[in-house]
Amino acid sequence: MSYKRLGQEDLNYLKSIINDSERILYGDDINEDYSHDELGDTVSYPDVVVKVTSTEEVSKIMKYAYENNIPVTPRGSGTGLVGSSVAIEHGIMLDTTLMNHILELDESNLTVTVEPGVLLMELSAYVEERDLFYPPDPGEKSATIGGNISTNAGGMRAVKYGVTRDYVRGLEVVLPDGRVVEFGGKVVKNSTGYAMKDLMIGSEGTLGIITKAILKLLPLPKKAISLLIPFPSLEKAIGTVPLIIKSKSIPTAIEFMQREVIIDAEKYLGKKFPDNSADAYLLLKFDGNSTEEIENAYDSVARICLEQGAIDILISDTTEREESIWKARGAFLEAIKGSTTYMDEVDVVVPRSSVNEMVEYIHNLYKEVNIRIKSFGHAGDGNLHAYILKDDLSEEEWERRMKAAMDKIYAKARDLNGQVSGEHGIGYAKKPYLMEAIDPTVVGIMSGIKRAFDPKSILNPHKIWQ
């Protein structure tokens, strides 16, 4: 596939429809940030960045791009980790961060309608002030909702509440040729044709540009409590997780963490964590509408943890303590990043019954591959984030050992009937692992789906499997 590179006449056209030259960046005006995402190992500059402000602008740009065979890459906050929002074929980057309006709160339908550039933290603050609740809770709060939908981000509360997909009721989408369509709506049930809305979710900007989303809300639970549970070893901590799931109590979140990551976070935030004396921790959250309801739920879980060798059960029931714990948890990625020269990540997901096996495998891998690996993650839903650290390795050694570690981790996840990505997506960086994991037949069908939406393949080329 060969694409058009942008020239002066294309810029002139874009200026004519955008009508605000400050929202069009090209040449040296394009900040280096636009050439990569959060991890930075996939690098490519767009020819032009347009900070769009409306569906109409997106539609006009797509129409022009379609007619002129110009590749287009949508981008929110750029907090992705697999290169989904990097303009591999240059062309136009659509920056959606100015489409950041909360358009409507509909309390009769318990929905909120937002533009794609609204940040996750803005959305959750907005609805919580109104006693409502948007449950998806990825660690990266400065991600945009459009980005969360494009990767079907999951986050920490998925154990009880599910993932982003479960909270998207409707989408407005600009197709690659500029036409604007709606998938779904405010309805709670829908069996009206193929599941187009669900197909858009997790498609990483390859099928259409999301310009509006109708999100489902819940009533805000009246109370929440967290348990920080120190264990003498990683094995004991993580081995407890399948027992908790099997016990049929449903915490809101079950996270696991190791001392070394906690210490990184303390350094990064300049603040002490409530405890860092144990080798490994489980962090559990429970929410509900009464203290009794929550206590009933956590009592049995606390008992299981103690039976499995937990050193203590630290209960966090003040807002202050809650914040200090979860803020540290939210900073893990940045903290680990700050502890090394460079890193790469895996985001495998395995059945919950195998989460201990997967965590222990990753933990022991450094001996085999001789590279530092730190991991933490959503133990309760089997979704693990492992970070492979470059430290002072030479470029060559880094590439060799990092690849060896990745190959082994993805192979182990496959053995355990897991999947390549739980919530970060495939993007550009994980394509080889996707190709190893899925049937070529399925790749063929995905190509056909892509053609149905984007026959000229101008939207975010080279992503997922392309």
Added chain:
Amino acid sequence: MSYKRLGQEDLNYLKSIINDSERILYGDDINEDYSHDELGDTVSYPDVVVKVTSTEEVSKIMKYAYENNIPVTPRGSGTGLVGSSVAIEHGIMLDTTLMNHILELDESNLTVTVEPGVLLMELSAYVEERDLFYPPDPGEKSATIGGNISTNAGGMRAVKYGVTRDYVRGLEVVLPDGRVVEFGGKVVKNSTGYAMKDLMIGSEGTLGIITKAILKLLPLPKKAISLLIPFPSLEKAIGTVPLIIKSKSIPTAIEFMQREVIIDAEKYLGKKFPDNSADAYLLLKFDGNSTEEIENAYDSVARICLEQGAIDILISDTTEREESIWKARGAFLEAIKGSTTYMDEVDVVVPRSSVNEMVEYIHNLYKEVNIRIKSFGHAGDGNLHAYILKDDLSEEEWERRMKAAMDKIYAKARDLNGQVSGEHGIGYAKKPYLMEAIDPTVVGIMSGIKRAFDPKSILNPHKIWQ
């Protein structure tokens, strides 16, 4: 598209792979039931019915059908209402009812793996005996799980628990050319390529044959209670529903019903309903893990109902009473069917804030169109089932008035930003209304998706939009 009709050599081939002649029906052996579904207005016989027992058989049959351009229609219990499982182009009907095994209960992952022919009532009984819970609860308990997945059936508990889609973690699918693929798995999160599993759900047998499903379970709530709430008028009953949603309490189910439908059900079941003195009723269910938790939830809802003019609040907290109420509710469709000579249905879904407007519109329509219409439905999720009754109308008058009523109902649903189908699907009967409701652009994309799966269009032709 022209398809091959089956001849003796095709039969011989099918016999060679099935190896059990009792599972192959043709000619006069094909029961009339196989020519239609539950409503019976779409009629066409397959050339042959094969009662398949394994993925391997399905795969071999599809491979043969693909090579020979023979249309294939999958069918479960035939309880559909829109003709999805009718063999419009004849060919082979795959009857999945013998693939009715529960293959695995995985308590560590809270999943159950089933064949597609397992009946909904079998599944719910099986898991509830083991203190687990499969929440989707369509009225038709003798439907197969394969059928439920193919229409994304919703049912009564969708207000709190969501629809079938929310409980399907993985699918084994035989593609039109016979290849067997897996979408999803036991994992809780997944962002690994396009949402193929979600695309299969609700595709009404047009993209592939579901041969295995991994379903998500929840712990069985320890207690449930129902409130039967009589109101002096339909308007007062249904007008209360948006207020309940807005109050932020979440009942498990909110159903509405009118006296005439209750009386039909009493006649049909030969059993008295706990009350039939009022014009209209709301039936609410609450579940949870303690009486207190449930009481807290229903107290505020009961207060709202009384403020809105409810005559009484009848609490049902014994298993016996629960059964008598919900059994009657489950029999409404059959009861209405028994009260007339013939009928047709609509299954519109509107935003919950508009459910009262939609119900009142349908209720008043008989004056305008001069035809009896009975309705009931999932008020809490905006999904209404309205039945248009033929009674003693001539065929011609029936066609005229029924069409006039349908046209008006679907137009009204569109005005209210609703959708054509909440859970029954589009099938063959609702195609014209789908075409009125969705953008031709979207139909074009759906065609492209269909081609990606089924380039020869042999799977369930003429359904949804085809």
